[in-house]
Amino acid sequence: MEIITLLIDTIVGTLSNIARLALLLVPVIVLIEIARYYKLIEKITGKVKGALQFLTLPQEAAFPLLGGMLFGIVLGSALIIDYSREGILKKRDLLLIGIFLSISHSIVEDTFIFAVFGANPFVLLGTRMLLAVIITRIAASLIDHFAAKQAY
Amino acid sequence: MPTIAEPVKKGLYKSLKLLWLLVKIIVPVSCLVALLDHFGFIESIAGFFTPAMALFGLPGEATIALLFSYFVNYYAALGVITTINLTAQQITVLAVMIGLCHELPVETVVCSYTGLKIPTAAALRITASLGAGLALNQIYILFTGG
Numbered sequence: 366m367e368i369i370t371l372l373i374d375t376i377v378g379t380l381s382n383i384a385r386l387a388l389l390l391v392p393v394i395v396l397i398e399i400a401r402y403y404k405l406i407e408k409i410t411g412k413v414k415g416a417l418q419f420l421t422l423p424q425e426a427a428f429p430l431l432g433g434m435l436f437g438i439v440l441g442s443a444l445i446i447d448y449s450r451e452g453i454l455k456k457r458d459l460l461l462i463g464i465f466l467s468i469s470h471s472i473v474e475d476t477f478i479f480a481v482f483g484a485n486p487f488v489l490l491g492t493r494m495l496l497a498v499i500i501t502r503i504a505a506s507l508i509d510h511f512a513a514k515q516a517y
Numbered sequence: 518m519p520t521i522a523e524p525v526k527k528g529l530y531k532s533l534k535l536l537w538l539l540v541k542i543i544v545p546v547s548c549l550v551a552l553l554d555h556f557g558f559i560e561s562i563a564g565f566f567t568p569a570m571a572l573f574g575l576p577g578e579a580t581i582a583l584l585f586s587y588f589v590n591y592y593a594a595l596g597v598i599t600t601i602n603l604t605a606q607q608i609t610v611l612a613v614m615i616g617l618c619h620e621l622p623v624e625t626v627v628c629s630y631t632g633l634k635i636p637t638a639a640a641l642r643i644t645a646s647l648g649a650g651l652a653l654n655q656i657y658i659l660f661t662g663g
Binding site for chain 1: 521523524525527528529531532533535536539540543544547548551552555591595596598599600603605608609611612613615616617624625627628629630631632633638641642645649653
């Protein structure tokens with residue numbers, strides 16, 4: 366009997382948490398879809414030139430990088446697979462995008478969900494973005510260093 | 518003539534699907550954790566990891582959330598978080614750790630299409646997660662005294 370009450374309490378508590386989340390999550394997902402529909406990423410790819418330069422990535426990397434970062438790793442990877450088939454990006458660039466995205470992806474949804482549960486969204490976003498940029502930059506240096514050494 | 522109704526409809530559909538997914542994962546996980554807690558399992562696991570988790574300023578119970586995050590996904594970790602009492606600071610640290618490293622069995626495979634090897638991706642993310650947790654806790658101690 367005690368266990369049944371415990372389970373009912375847990376289910377009620379969890380469902381009310383999810384309901385609270387739903388109030389905020391639904392508008393956010395709808396906004397994300399609208400941004401996707403109006404091809405917002407294509408419109409801002411030109412504005413991240415400086416950041417790409419710092420990461421030593423070409424302009425073509427902007428779309429998969431921003432897409433994966435904002436909307437999720439699956440979308441990012443789908444774009445990456447397309448790009449690699451078409452030979453738009455070099456192997457090194459693809460690897461760097463993979464590193465960046467594995468650290469920092471679908472940041473809108475993730476940050477949102479945890480913020481609803483009480484986490485500080487700025488700390489969350491800041492840490493993830495900062496780490497992604499730093500780690501990708503270090504990886505770029507390492508890859509180029511070893512590629513130069515091989516001297517093919 | 519493109520219309521805004523199309524993405525709105527798609528967004529509503531997607532969010533309902535996501536919410537249903539959340540219910541399907543979070544409810545069973547929190548029930549499981551509540552049961553394990555009831556029979557004292559959580560306490561023994563938590564007790565064992567208490568010294569390690571103290572490095573992140575987190576209680577031992579947070580170990581369960583991290584394990585669920587690394588090996589299942591962050592929705593499951595949320596199911597655990599709803600069952601433990603945490604301060605805003607602790608939730609932030611835990612959320613950063615979970616955000617950096619979750620759903621390894623699926624995501625490392627997805628990412629491997631870029632040429633990033635699966636063990637490398639896993640090692641990178643676990644290191645980033647633990648490192649960030651440590652650093653963030655130190656920063657909190659520095660600025661707030663704990």
